[in-house]
Amino acid sequence: MPFWVLIFLIALLIAIFLGYTMLRGRRGTGPTAAYDLRVYREQLAGVDKDLARGVIAKADAERVRTEISRRILAADAQMRNEDKGTGPSRLVTIIAFLAMAAVLVGGGLAMYRQLGAAGFPDMPLSVRLEMAEDLRENRPSQAEAEGIATPLQTPPLDESYATLLNRLRETVAERPDDLQGHTLLAQHETNAGNFKAGYEAQTRVIELSGDDASAQAYSDQAEMMILAAGGYVSPEAEAALRQALERNQRLGPARYYWGQMLAQTGRPDMAYRVWVETLNDAPAGAPWANAIRSQIDELAFRAGVFNTPDFSAASGPSQDDVNAAAEMSPEERQEMIRGMVDGLSDRLATEGGTPEEWARLIAALGVLGEGQRAIKIRNEAKEVFAGNAEALEMIDAAALQAGIAQ
Incomplete structure (x- = not known):
């Protein structure tokens, strides 16, 4: 079955279900007052039965009948008001249903035609991989x-x-x-x-x-x-x-x-x-x-990746950063370096990074005199790159530079 037919049927079924709900209205339950009327009438019949069996006195029965009759009148008046309610007429409901069905079915098909691939056959992942491999092997x-x-138009x-x-x-x-x-x-x-x-x-x-x-x-x-x-x-x-x-x-x-x-x-x-x-x-x-x-x-x-990190800015300090750092006092420069180190540490903790970045962080922490933190980062890096001999060698070299080698 073509995919667009499946989309049409699903949209049609949803429209039918919603339309049935709209047209059915409250037919199964009726107004609330109608339910109350049935209860009161049953209570009135029960009073007559209790009086016939001698369960209640005649005076009490008359008093109960009067109260139930009052409630019946009130419920009847309420039901009449509900029948005059401000809900939409059946014609308006039908028109609304047809408009909703047109939006669901027509909109679904239009969206698929715009974003989908109508007429394109099913293509499992294995088939797409085979096509990619064939394209790679047989390309021009x-x-x-x-x-x-x-031809490129180059200046003379x-x-x-x-x-x-x-x-x-x-x-x-x-x-x-x-x-x-x-x-x-x-x-x-x-x-x-x-x-x-x-x-x-x-x-x-x-x-x-x-x-x-x-x-x-x-x-x-x-x-x-x-x-x-x-x-x-x-x-x-x-x-x-x-x-x-x-x-x-x-x-x-x-x-x-x-x-x-x-x-x-x-x-x-x-x-x-x-x-x-x-x-x-x-x-x-x-x-x-x-x-x-x-x-x-x-x-x-x-x-198919929709949670990409922000790659818009180049990594590393700009020339303006370098010029600004040259004019800083030693304390200000140390604080700037600490901020860059903390930023790198946060990024590696949340997004990961290359062995070079982990090694750079370890060496920088050693320069800042944060030996314990450097040891912690080194141990974490060894867990991340376990089995990667080249990466571990890089991490060990950075640890030696930071003065925390074991």
């Missing part, structure tokens, strides 16, 4: 992506710079094994907006470097490929990113583009986690961190 290559990418080069760039190209062509020449060529081709020529030169840099090729070299190669493809992360760019992250798992630019690749291949959930971890490790002012902040809200929506 670097060459195909470059062929359909919109300064004549002297263009002359130097042409001379560099000629020199590198004459010296195919010149590592420094290819490094410069990759940099300047990229600066000039020639991203394809840039990553080709960078590929040669990696070939000449051999096993000594750095994580940054592979990350730069991937970035040039992505720029050449108009922001698309091709399988070839993914392979370069993988090489970069194998050499340095915490390289910010590579992690940013890795998250972008996951988002493009149907895994925004994984991309969101990668970007959050990357932001937690980001130094103040990192350009790739600013790029993440500008996109992470949309990515969180796609990932």
Whole structure:
């Protein structure tokens, strides 16, 4: 059964139930005075029975009949007033029911058409994961992506710079094994907006470097490929990113583009986690961190995350903070540092953080002379990162720096 049919039936059933309640009114119970009348009549019949059996005297029976008769008259008058009540007429009730049914059924279908996916087949999580994996394995290559990418409109080069760039190209062509020449060529081709020529030169840099090729070299190669493809992360760019992250798992630019690749291949959930971890490790002012902040809200929506922390502000002190700190007295500066430490401590306690942040907090507490608090934070950090040898080594190093190593 299509999902929109199910929505229609549910809305219709709710409308019918509410309409039945509205039209039925108080038919089952009647006015309150009518119930009182039945009780009083039963009491009046009971008086006659008690008199016939000799339970009460005739004078008492007459007195009780008089009182019950008075109550019957009062109840009858009250019932007549209730019959003249100000409630809506049956026609008004029917019109209200039809309007409510139209809002429930029509509004439900309209909302589903706007927010849902009418006509789209059922898609369990396992099917979506298979589709994402298929998309990742069969996506266009670097060459195909470059062929359909919109060419970038770069400003014309300064004549002297263009002359130097042409001379560099000629020199590198004459010296195919010149590592420094290819490094410069990759940099300047990229600066000039020639991203394809840039990553080709960078590929040669990696070939000449051999096993000594750095994580940054592979990350730069991937970035040039992505720029050449108009922001698309091709399988070839993914392979370069993988090489970069194998050499340095915490390289910010590579992690940013890795998250972008996951988002493009149907895994925004994984991309969101990668970007959050990357932001937690980001130094103040990192350009790739600013790029993440500008996109992470949309990515969180796609990932189904609706309680995202506030990533709008960059971590770390600004230049104004640094300038203000230089003008403070030692006591004021110490108080400012204590406030920053307390803020970091509160955030780690509520939101968690990276091993670097825990280590930074431990070392800062040691500088402030709060040894007992540093010990407590160290023990808590060891519980959080139990089983993570690299993180525990970082925590121990911070504890040694704070003077609390056991």
